[in-house]
Amino acid sequence: xxxxxxxxxxxxxxxxxxxxxxxxxxxxxxxxxxxxxxxxxxxxxxxxxxxxxxxxxxxxxxxxxxxxxxxxxxxxxxxxxxxxxxxxxxxxxxxxxxxxxxxxxxxxxxxxxxxxxxxxxxxxxxxxxxxxxxxxxxxxxxxxxxxxxxxxxxxxxxxxxxxxxxxxxxxxxxxxxxxxxxxxxxxxxxxxxxxxxxxxxxxxxxxxxxxxxxxxxxxxxxxxxxxxxxxxxxxxxxxxxxxxxxxxxxxxxxxxxxxxxxxxxxxxxxxxxxxxxxxxxxxx
Amino acid sequence: xxxxxxxxxxxxxxxxxxxxxxxxxxxxxxxxxxxxxxxxxxxxxxxxxxxxxxxxxxxxxxxxxxxxxxxxxxxxxxxxxxxxxxxxxxxxxxxxxxxxxxx
Numbered sequence: 001x002x003x004x005x006x007x008x009x010x011x012x013x014x015x016x017x018x019x020x021x022x023x024x025x026x027x028x029x030x031x032x033x034x035x036x037x038x039x040x041x042x043x044x045x046x047x048x049x050x051x052x053x054x055x056x057x058x059x060x061x062x063x064x065x066x067x068x069x070x071x072x073x074x075x076x077x078x079x080x081x082x083x084x085x086x087x088x089x090x091x092x093x094x095x096x097x098x099x100x101x102x103x104x105x106x107x108x109x110x111x112x113x114x115x116x117x118x119x120x121x122x123x124x125x126x127x128x129x130x131x132x133x134x135x136x137x138x139x140x141x142x143x144x145x146x147x148x149x150x151x152x153x154x155x156x157x158x159x160x161x162x163x164x165x166x167x168x169x170x171x172x173x174x175x176x177x178x179x180x181x182x183x184x185x186x187x188x189x190x191x192x193x194x195x196x197x198x199x200x201x202x203x204x205x206x207x208x209x210x211x212x213x214x215x216x217x218x219x220x221x222x223x224x225x226x227x228x229x230x231x232x233x234x235x236x237x238x239x240x241x242x243x244x245x246x247x248x249x250x251x252x253x254x255x256x257x258x259x260x261x262x263x264x265x266x267x268x269x270x271x272x273x274x275x276x277x278x279x280x281x282x283x284x
Numbered sequence: 285x286x287x288x289x290x291x292x293x294x295x296x297x298x299x300x301x302x303x304x305x306x307x308x309x310x311x312x313x314x315x316x317x318x319x320x321x322x323x324x325x326x327x328x329x330x331x332x333x334x335x336x337x338x339x340x341x342x343x344x345x346x347x348x349x350x351x352x353x354x355x356x357x358x359x360x361x362x363x364x365x366x367x368x369x370x371x372x373x374x375x376x377x378x379x380x381x382x383x384x385x386x387x
Contacts, residue, residue, distance in 0.1 A: 086331055086334040199294070210304035210323055
């Protein structure tokens, strides 16, 4: 009897100690503020990626319309060329694929901060890795790929909150070089003074302007206004995203850090979306 | 305000835009024909330049960019009647020759 009671006591103490340890480890997980920061950053990233992806596609559509006008107006400088030059599929697809990868990254962070369901986490990670691997302009190192995939194994873990934090940190850290690469691609593409994407658009506008047709010229200039404004707002949101990326790292390191830059990023993306929506409706 | 980058593509585009202006302002058929030919050449070079990363530090790059900028000035003067159309055409021809060495 005494031995039984003693055994029960030992088991009770062991269970209590285990429970306390579990509580302590759970406390090492993401704080509500850190979860909110990760989730908000992820959502704004999804939004920005969608905005930029749509801008690449809209600009290509504009160029096709402008070239159709050049063909109709018998532009001597436009014969035997495809209607989508200079925004051929070879130029557009890598950019669209990079934006899809960026969106999947944002979605992965959002899922990581809100879900513990293994299937959901695995699906978000697989979707991101697949889209990043398919994007020709994006490099995802083997180390990052493995790190992200293995980080998703926390869902079955007993100490789920501690493991969740480790997974978020792993994803944010291992994605950093790839994220920088995608942000640079956006920066150069929307640079209004650069020789990349915007030059292609501006050249087509100038080609139409030189044909002396007032309707075609007005339509080209309206498109140019939308594209310039959209590009400027995407660049502004991107600058905020660079700050927010640093902010997220600090927030994850210490729960005393505020997420001001992340909130500024969210506000900039929301503003960009509203303005671009208005400009798109004006053009339609 | 951000300082404008003096890239070959942007200089070519500026020349094309000024050329458009002179085409609008010119009545002489022969000059118009020459200007339209130059427009085709500029557009052809511009088409090749999009997304291309040329070495901006070479002397050829700097020379071509400078000649394009000179051509733009000549075109502006011709539009305003402060210079001859023939002079502007010659400046554009010289700029196109320099660009052809690069693209």
